[in-house]
Amino acid sequence: MIDLKQNVQYVKGVGPNKAKLLHNIGVNTLEDLITYFPRTHEDRSKPKEIASLVDGEEALIEVMATSNMSEIRIGKSRTILKLIVRDESGACVITWFNQKYLKGKFKVGEKYKFYGKAQIKYGKVEMVNPVFDVENSSKNTGKIIPIYPLTYSLTQNAIRSAIENGLKLVDGKLEETMPEYLLKEYHLEERNKAMKQIHFPSDFEEYNHARKRLVFEELLSMQLALSGLKNKYDNASDGIAYSRDVHMSDVINQLPFRLTKAQLKVLEEIDGDMEKKKPMNRLLQGDVGSGKTIVSIIAAYKAVKCGYQVAIMAPTAILAEQHMQEFSKVLEPFGIKCELLLGGTRAKKRREILEELENGTIQVLIGTHALLVEDVIFHNLGLVVTDEQHRFGVRQRSSIVAKGNHPDVLVMTATPIPRTLALILYGDLDISIIDELPPNRKKIETFAVTKSMEERVNNFIRKNIDEGRQVYIVCPLVEETEEIEAKAVVELAEKYKSETFSNYKVEYLHGKMKQKEKDEIMREFKEGNIDILISTTVIEVGVNVPNASLMVIENAEHFGLAQLHQLRGRVGRGEYQSYCVLKYEGKSENTRQRMKIMTQTNDGFVIAEKDLELRGSGEFFGTKQHGIPEFKIANLFEDMETLKSVQSVVLKIENSDPKLEKEENKRLRKLVDERFTQRVEI
Numbered sequence: 001m002i003d004l005k006q007n008v009q010y011v012k013g014v015g016p017n018k019a020k021l022l023h024n025i026g027v028n029t030l031e032d033l034i035t036y037f038p039r040t041h042e043d044r045s046k047p048k049e050i051a052s053l054v055d056g057e058e059a060l061i062e063v064m065a066t067s068n069m070s071e072i073r074i075g076k077s078r079t080i081l082k083l084i085v086r087d088e089s090g091a092c093v094i095t096w097f098n099q100k101y102l103k104g105k106f107k108v109g110e111k112y113k114f115y116g117k118a119q120i121k122y123g124k125v126e127m128v129n130p131v132f133d134v135e136n137s138s139k140n141t142g143k144i145i146p147i148y149p150l151t152y153s154l155t156q157n158a159i160r161s162a163i164e165n166g167l168k169l170v171d172g173k174l175e176e177t178m179p180e181y182l183l184k185e186y187h188l189e190e191r192n193k194a195m196k197q198i199h200f201p202s203d204f205e206e207y208n209h210a211r212k213r214l215v216f217e218e219l220l221s222m223q224l225a226l227s228g229l230k231n232k233y234d235n236a237s238d239g240i241a242y243s244r245d246v247h248m249s250d251v252i253n254q255l256p257f258r259l260t261k262a263q264l265k266v267l268e269e270i271d272g273d274m275e276k277k278k279p280m281n282r283l284l285q286g287d288v289g290s291g292k293t294i295v296s297i298i299a300a301y302k303a304v305k306c307g308y309q310v311a312i313m314a315p316t317a318i319l320a321e322q323h324m325q326e327f328s329k330v331l332e333p334f335g336i337k338c339e340l341l342l343g344g345t346r347a348k349k350r351r352e353i354l355e356e357l358e359n360g361t362i363q364v365l366i367g368t369h370a371l372l373v374e375d376v377i378f379h380n381l382g383l384v385v386t387d388e389q390h391r392f393g394v395r396q397r398s399s400i401v402a403k404g405n406h407p408d409v410l411v412m413t414a415t416p417i418p419r420t421l422a423l424i425l426y427g428d429l430d431i432s433i434i435d436e437l438p439p440n441r442k443k444i445e446t447f448a449v450t451k452s453m454e455e456r457v458n459n460f461i462r463k464n465i466d467e468g469r470q471v472y473i474v475c476p477l478v479e480e481t482e483e484i485e486a487k488a489v490v491e492l493a494e495k496y497k498s499e500t501f502s503n504y505k506v507e508y509l510h511g512k513m514k515q516k517e518k519d520e521i522m523r524e525f526k527e528g529n530i531d532i533l534i535s536t537t538v539i540e541v542g543v544n545v546p547n548a549s550l551m552v553i554e555n556a557e558h559f560g561l562a563q564l565h566q567l568r569g570r571v572g573r574g575e576y577q578s579y580c581v582l583k584y585e586g587k588s589e590n591t592r593q594r595m596k597i598m599t600q601t602n603d604g605f606v607i608a609e610k611d612l613e614l615r616g617s618g619e620f621f622g623t624k625q626h627g628i629p630e631f632k633i634a635n636l637f638e639d640m641e642t643l644k645s646v647q648s649v650v651l652k653i654e655n656s657d658p659k660l661e662k663e664e665n666k667r668l669r670k671l672v673d674e675r676f677t678q679r680v681e682i
Contacts, residue, residue, distance in 0.1 A: 004031035038146035051089035053118040111135035239279035280408035286434030287604035288569025308382025341367035448595035469549040476555030504531040546574025556582035561611035
């Protein structure tokens, strides 16, 4: 049997240097290499006549060189090479920029194949920097060619050739992962064939068969893993059954505001879960500002009054402090002691907290990852609440839960996730949704503007500050590195401090700063000592500054819709009318459509559906799910039908063989073990 875990550097033609480049795109083993799937394919198999080429269209032409190559020099180091070619229908100029090595490569009277984008001006046809082959070769043309997602100096040819060699090594030797009955019932391609055809299909029908099989396998393995987790929770009967005599209405009736119908419905679901013997495992989704925190406070009240402790875990110190204020305000009048534990808590104070936690004096402990440390010991932990779940991994959730004896778990997120996607990412959880905002929340007015309106935007910023409000400015998302993002923020801040907004107090935040510095800046902003805060997306999670009424997002076209919505939710948290200005460049239809969606709706779930539709599921959160591998080939928007088939398979398996012990499901058990056991305890 072939060793799929062998280092990629031993694949023919790779070697140590190319292996380093492959490591940068997550390709470390032979298995990684053959499952590095193309993002698209180009059909370079059907030649067209020069006369029938369309401007802007990619096409293949089979032609004869009719002139020697001419060279034009521009400055010291730049060159343009031109070659005239013909077929029976007309002539075309082939142009290359800065590719001197091609000089002398083509001979008059010889035949060649070129594939590239046609440019037609005033009736003249040109192709710039095309790929090519001599007449009888089909290395780059004459077939369907895979196009891979690439960065870090790797060329398409290099990755293509490495994958081709990797496939030769495994040809016919890959073990089948799907049971025979599923291969037959769903007409799925055999694994060896599918792996070859996903990369190098002879036609698109072959490609579609291969893709269907691999998507099915990927979605099925993930759904079975999550189903295993869920069954583990569902079958656990040794959870806590909280008393029916402790009423959530005790808190609800004392609140200075009325809860929405959606909040009350969710509390009913949570109350029902808490009174059952099996542990609660619930995801609470709610748009920015929908009132998730008060729901978790009321659940905490019930747990404490039934004799248990509560852990509240937030992703940042500033958010944890915010929770501390809100929990204390509501719960202390009921005699409930809340405490805050952060990474930066002083040693003496920390010792006191740990002592009081262990003897049960502290009933609600709020904190960051600091709660996960080994010496944090609870007297009787009964409820765990994690806020902004996608910032924590499945494993981190498990480690806080392990500090109690099957405690109830409530996972909260303000990232609206379409229900279909939520079922995949959180298949181990029951789902509750708060789908309405409190009645006093004003709609955030959103405007999408181009660079030409910069001065008007700056005047609007000044107007808001002069009226006593504060402003967020979010810098563009840069893919390269955090260092470049940080530099962009610092440069913009310097410009604004010294020129554009020199009369105002301007500060900045970025991911490379120490957590202590970030927390200090946020505190200053919260207390009203900073007029303009320039930041990367580090401010997108949960911080509440009621006086901030304007959010300006630079280069908004670089952000996903769900992320833009998250950022917009930083304003509109007080009594003042709030605004979001999206500054964008580019005239593409996709960009215009996305900006239009943002200006037309404030509903996070509508936006999330659109985001999934326009971008696919790849990087839906802007951050990767820790503990759950990314999809390598499935796209939840495109593959909804396959997902439905998979979910019906999982349902049948849950009823007949939940632990995958039957002979017919042995392959599936192995697949789930290999893909998930390292990541999630099932």
